[in-house]
Amino acid sequence: MFEMQHITFRIRTLLHRAFYLSGDYDMYSIWNFCPMTNWNQAKALLQSCSLCRAESFPIVFWLVVLFSLFGAGFNCYELMQVWSCPCAKLAVWRQRHFYVLDHWALRKARLVSSGIIMIAWLMLIYGIIAISPHAMLPWILVTSFVLSVEWFIWLLEVITGRLPINLQTLLSQVLHVFFLGMVCCVKSVFEVALGEHVEHSLRII
Template identity: 65%
Template sequence: MFEMQYITSRVHRFLHRFFYLRHDYDDEYSIWNFCPTTIWREFTAMLQSSCFCRTALFPMVYWLVVFISLYGAVINCYEVLQMWRDPCGKFTVWRQRHFYVMDQMVLRKVRLLSSSIYQVAWFMLIYGIVMVSPNSMAPWILVTSAVLSVEVFIWFFEVITGILAINPQTLLSLFLHVYFLGMVCCVKSVFEVALAEQAEYSLRII
């Protein structure tokens, strides 16, 4: 009887930790308080509150985001057109990587689909910047965050398993992508504040 009660109590505690809601725990720091939406909000808040989102630096951040967004949309559109025009041509990637399962034709179709989705996200980002629409910027932020998360995970896995060596160019590329994501989040947060205070007139290009 003692052993059965001990086992059932342990199972009960295990299930309690995994299936009960977060508010059942009063501790601020707990390894069981895992909520993806909370983590996402904390991550975006960290990016939005970084040093490059200060008032004095915002005009520079804003125009950098404008020009880099236009450049990114043009480059992505050029890549999509190249893949349509030359189905057998060699395509480039922005970091060193290895593919183990998919062949070139499947990779090309996946790349074409992802580039097309990204193109829509780029156009929505540009529209959101020009028209002061934070909601239009959200798809680009979501797609870029997902892509970067997967890229960093795969790159880190390949480095620790010895498949790839640490390449300074890859580190710089990852850093620049994350930094630009932070700048876009900064602009989006300023837009949200301006719209709430009905002061978006000072942020409109047209």
């Protein structure tokens, strides 16, 4: 009997804490929306769920290293393909149709863009090795611009009904944004470490 009363008391206590307030009731109001307070609380919640924390930073860092090496290698292979095989068919991750530019103009544009992206990848790798946030900035700017254009074109095609919503395309877009966020996380950690002169714990070589 005593155990049953104890369990019942504990349940009532939990319900009271969940649905009733024991603090100051004067601070609650139906007119005090406080949008900035709500935004700060939501921002703090998102930051608490962020991967850019001390305990998860090693995973983020080495994922950025691996993806950077893979991206640089793949872009180098793509650049060599465009350079050495001018008659080869251009392969893109999302199929597009261009009705204004001819084949050779498209190939020149692809060659220039691949060269720019290749330089950005190499600077990103150098920035990771040398702990140089400034060297990582070109890749962040180029990728942000490309992703902004990609998202705009994709949303425009979806809204106008020219393109159905494809889960694979959406997942690819989200993963690119996620990787961009990880690179920005590494860059911000580098900046803080350089400012506090504790970059020795972040050096690969």
